Amino acid sequence: MEVILIQDVNTLGGKNEVVKVKNGYARNFLIPQKFAVEASPSNLKQLNERLKVQKKKEDAMMAEIKSVIAKLIEAPVKLTAKTGTSGKIFGSITTVMVARAIREQKGYEIDRRKIHLPDEVKELGTYKAKVDFANGNEAEVELEIAAEA
Structure with missing residues (x-):
């Protein structure tokens, strides 16, 4: 049957x-x-x-995912952090901070668990973070970390 x-x-x-x-x-x-x-x-x-x-x-x-990926890789996401005199960040940049910056700058709500940062972001500079989407799609987002004024 x-x-x-x-x-x-x-x-x-x-x-x-x-x-x-x-x-x-x-x-x-x-x-x-x-x-x-x-x-x-x-x-x-x-x-x-x-x-x-x-x-x-x-x-x-x-x-929809492809359009979001296109918008994410279009321009870098800018973050600011408190730093010491040597350019090191107090603490580190977290996925929560990256998710908040993406929401504010790009207008997309992305779950922090879908964002993968390189080891630890503890210095100023440019970094690449991966954002995982459904069905194996992922975007590599450029992060610019600058000193807080």
């Missing part, structure tokens, strides 16, 4: 997959537990419609 999985099942496959299983397994376990529905022509048609809608959403999201 062919069934359409409604949610991920470890031994069978992922959500929205059509799999072939034994009749008893489908009727006694998968369907009553709401893990799957029978692969009837109407259910297959609904699955195809759901997949089309999901594909459109993913395409729109990818277009």
